Amino acid sequence: MIRDITLGQYYPGDSWVHRLDARTKIIATLLYLIELFVVNNFYGFIIAAVALFVVIGISKVPLKFIFRGLSAVFLIIAFTFLLNMFMVDGTVLWQWKFLKITQEGLSRAFFMAIRLVLIIIGSSIMTLTTKPVELTDGLEKLLSPFSKIGLPSHEIALMMTIALRFIPTLMEETDKIIKAQQARGADFESGNLFQRAKSLIPILVPLFVSSFRIAQDLALAMEARCYHGGKGRTRMNEIRFDRGDAVAAVMMVLFLAAIIASRFIKL
Amino acid sequence: MKFIEVRDLTIEYTRIDADGKEVPGKKALDGISLDIEKGSFVAVIGMNGSGKSTLAKCLNGLLVPSAGRVAVEGFDTASEEHIWDIRSRVGMVFQNPDNQLVSSIVEDDVAFGPENLGIEPAEIRRRVDNALRRVGMYEKKDKGAHMLSGGQKQRVAIAGAIAMKPDCIVFDEPTAMLDPKGRASVMEIIKDLNTEGITCILITHFMTEAEQADRVIVLKKGKILCDRTPAELFSDREMIEKAGLEMPPVIALRDKAGLPESLMSAEDIAEYVNKR
Numbered sequence: 001m002i003r004d005i006t007l008g009q010y011y012p013g014d015s016w017v018h019r020l021d022a023r024t025k026i027i028a029t030l031l032y033l034i035e036l037f038v039v040n041n042f043y044g045f046i047i048a049a050v051a052l053f054v055v056i057g058i059s060k061v062p063l064k065f066i067f068r069g070l071s072a073v074f075l076i077i078a079f080t081f082l083l084n085m086f087m088v089d090g091t092v093l094w095q096w097k098f099l100k101i102t103q104e105g106l107s108r109a110f111f112m113a114i115r116l117v118l119i120i121i122g123s124s125i126m127t128l129t130t131k132p133v134e135l136t137d138g139l140e141k142l143l144s145p146f147s148k149i150g151l152p153s154h155e156i157a158l159m160m161t162i163a164l165r166f167i168p169t170l171m172e173e174t175d176k177i178i179k180a181q182q183a184r185g186a187d188f189e190s191g192n193l194f195q196r197a198k199s200l201i202p203i204l205v206p207l208f209v210s211s212f213r214i215a216q217d218l219a220l221a222m223e224a225r226c227y228h229g230g231k232g233r234t235r236m237n238e239i240r241f242d243r244g245d246a247v248a249a250v251m252m253v254l255f256l257a258a259i260i261a262s263r264f265i266k267l
Numbered sequence: 268m269k270f271i272e273v274r275d276l277t278i279e280y281t282r283i284d285a286d287g288k289e290v291p292g293k294k295a296l297d298g299i300s301l302d303i304e305k306g307s308f309v310a311v312i313g314m315n316g317s318g319k320s321t322l323a324k325c326l327n328g329l330l331v332p333s334a335g336r337v338a339v340e341g342f343d344t345a346s347e348e349h350i351w352d353i354r355s356r357v358g359m360v361f362q363n364p365d366n367q368l369v370s371s372i373v374e375d376d377v378a379f380g381p382e383n384l385g386i387e388p389a390e391i392r393r394r395v396d397n398a399l400r401r402v403g404m405y406e407k408k409d410k411g412a413h414m415l416s417g418g419q420k421q422r423v424a425i426a427g428a429i430a431m432k433p434d435c436i437v438f439d440e441p442t443a444m445l446d447p448k449g450r451a452s453v454m455e456i457i458k459d460l461n462t463e464g465i466t467c468i469l470i471t472h473f474m475t476e477a478e479q480a481d482r483v484i485v486l487k488k489g490k491i492l493c494d495r496t497p498a499e500l501f502s503d504r505e506m507i508e509k510a511g512l513e514m515p516p517v518i519a520l521r522d523k524a525g526l527p528e529s530l531m532s533a534e535d536i537a538e539y540v541n542k543r
């Protein structure tokens with residue numbers, strides 16, 4: 001359970017996609033997500049999906065890893081699909097009592113589901129091919145112009161690094177507390193939703209206490225290693241744009257043009 | 268040469284009483300004075316609450332003395348302006364292997380210290396690679412920190428300290444949460460670092476570890492009970508009992524077998540037994 005969280009999970013590799021500057025990947029991903037909302041017909045999605053799978057192919061990340069991220073949000077996708085299928089009015093295809101499926105509803109349902117799937121795969125490609133530290137470094141650099149108006153870009157990036165680092169630690173901690181409470185006879189599995197939610201309190205309180213303890217330990221360790229804010233700090237891997245990033249930028253523009261063009265395809 | 272100089276060091280915790288006023292609490296350290304020579308290997312032992320971890324935190328300015336003074340190569344730990352000079356000279360490795368790694372990837376974590384010192388990227392890369400080789404973790408440099416065992420995490424933490432090129436490393440019970448294998452590997456590294464000239468200060472509650480140092484300082488209730496070589500200490504049964512400690516297993520076994528008290532190590536005992 002602890003070892004397979006895909007969110008923020010890096011798949012080590014040395015492909016062209018891996019070597020791209022993190023900033024390029026963040027911008028490309030944002031752009032891709034926005035473009036998915038520009039799409040207004042299925043042709044646009046075909047272009048978007050082909051582009052996505054080309055990138056996956058280049059990145060050499062096994063499809064297994066990509067779909068693992070999807071399974072976590074499967075319920076949300078299914079729910080959106082059903083909601084759209086039954087709720088949209090139009091030409092009725094099938095009806096049973098108050099439930100009816102319309103042609104428009106069905107196409108809307110597929111439309112939304114495809115969009116969701118592409119959003120999730122698109123963003124997980126970024127986290128799979130970029131080390132968490134590069135990602136936060138990239139974010140720090142991207143946000144740094146805003147530090148002039150008081151945005152603490154270095155602190156935000158460091159907070160994200162630490163959060164990512166401690167997800168597994170806190171999950172292990174939670175696991176430990178659950179087992180300790182079960183050993184004392186706590187019951188997390190029976191009762192209605194309200195009772196179950198209430199039974200989480202004996203987990204959350206110790207988890208809070210121990211996360212404070214961890215934070216204190218970590219703060220001491222960071223101070224001992226001369227941490228004194230972002231001023232005067234250097235980085236081992238200075239990120240810089242190179243030829244690959246220029247190629248990626250050209251590809252992004254071509255893709256944007258294709259997506260916009262797809263809006264005008266009519267049958 | 269004196270590397271660290273501790274004079275009448277007192278650490279007093281204040282506590283808030285029922286009326287919300289600050290009142291002096293217990294003294295964690297009470298008038299400690301000692302010198303640590305460059306290149307030495309000093310162990311600090313004592314019961315729980317004897318103040319050994321508090322002492323460790325005073326040596327690089329994580330705690331500032333309530334009274335007395337601590338100086339590292341002449342820099343007073345209480346002076347704000349030299350605090351980074353002190354911390355880059357005196358590295359520290361803590362007890363909990365999970366709570367001292369900052370970054371999810373091994374090499375990025377080792378780079379954290381040098382990055383804070385503002386060193387050139389190429390030089391950081393060299394230092395990180397060297398530090399990881401010295402602790403035998405170079406092959407795992409791209410791995411996630413959460414995939415490592417406790418002993419491996421602790422070795423990464425040591426690499427993080429080495430990468431800052433300190434003259435001295437303070438180990439605050441680095442093996443307390445490890446299994447025997449991890450413990451042995453960490454001890455091995457500490458001894459190697461000491462032979463390479465790094466001053467090592469080891470806070471521990473394992474007598475077998477204290478036995479390997481050049482000098483053992485025994486603390487009790489915030490005061491120095493004694494300060495001598497391991498051989499002197501472990502031949503003084505009275506002192507060990509007074510400090511509330513136990514004999515190292517080898518010595519305990521020697522006494523149980525009724526062998527002469529002059530035998531101080533496993534090798535001595537083996538030789539003696541073989542001769543008979």
